[in-house]
Amino acid sequence: SYVLTQPPSVSVAPGKTARITCGGNNIGRTNVHWYQQKPGQAPVLVIYQDSDRPSGIPERLSGSNSGNTATLTISRVEAGDEADYFCQVWDGSGNRVVFGGGTKLTVL
Amino acid sequence: QVQLVESGGGVAQPGRSLRLSCAASGFSFSNYGMHWVRQAPGKGLEWVALIWDHGTYRSYADSVKGRFTISRDNSKNTLYLQLNSLRAEDTAVYYCAREPQPNYFDSWGQGTLVTVSS
Numbered sequence: 125s126y127v128l129t130q131p132p133s134v135s136v137a138p139g140k141t142a143r144i145t146c147g148g149n150n151i152g153r154t155n156v157h158w159y160q161q162k163p164g165q166a167p168v169l170v171i172y173q174d175s176d177r178p179s180g181i182p183e184r185l186s187g188s189n190s191g192n193t194a195t196l197t198i199s200r201v202e203a204g205d206e207a208d209y210f211c212q213v214w215d216g217s218g219n220r221v222v223f224g225g226g227t228k229l230t231v232l
Numbered sequence: 233q234v235q236l237v238e239s240g241g242g243v244a245q246p247g248r249s250l251r252l253s254c255a256a257s258g259f260s261f262s263n264y265g266m267h268w269v270r271q272a273p274g275k276g277l278e279w280v281a282l283i284w285d286h287g288t289y290r291s292y293a294d295s296v297k298g299r300f301t302i303s304r305d306n307s308k309n310t311l312y313l314q315l316n317s318l319r320a321e322d323t324a325v326y327y328c329a330r331e332p333q334p335n336y337f338d339s340w341g342q343g344t345l346v347t348v349s350s
Binding site: 157159166168169178210212221223226 | 291294337
């Protein structure tokens with residue numbers, strides 16, 4: 125079964141750049157989607173199909189995907205970016221959705 | 233605006249059943265695939281099941297296959313999840329989610345909590 129690996133936590137100072145990785149075998153060959161979840165709230169889609177942003181998501185959030193790693197990059201980090209972030213793909217071999225374990229972003 | 237409202241959660245004993253509902257509004261429900269995703273307390277997201285727009289295809293996570301059934305009533309704009317043979321490890325917040333294009337989710341409900349405990 126396909127496995128997505130995320131670091132459990134990432135810490136960054138306000139105004140700096142945070143990079144959250146999502147590792148998977150040849151993940152660059154598939155579309156990766158990213159969700160932000162704040163405590164007590166439902167997840168929110170922030171990046172879809174590797175690098176597209178839904179309306180209302182700031183340009184500070186961007187995505188890339190190549191080889192065995194997809195990356196969510198948050199530039200000029202703000203306190204409001206503190207949340208859990210999950211990557212997600214479709215595993216066509218198993219006909220199922222797969223989520224990464226999630227990364228807690230802490231703004232110092 | 234798109235709205236998804238789950239209901240039907242609660243406390244159930246191991247081995248018992250529950251049926252969750254997800255009422256959709258603000259979009260043409262019958263044109264979208266729909267999913268259930270769950271989140272155990274303090275844990276990450278786990279995909280549960282999907283159903284195509286007209287219900288012709290369904291898929292399940294291995295952890296629920298044979299116990300849970302996803303269905304929909306497009307005339308009522310409602311998605312369902314029948315949970316049978318419940319186990320303690322099924323305890324989670326269950327979210328319904330809309331799929332604008334294959335296999336990602338642009339809208340989520342607020343979730344309904346299922347607690348399996350004797």
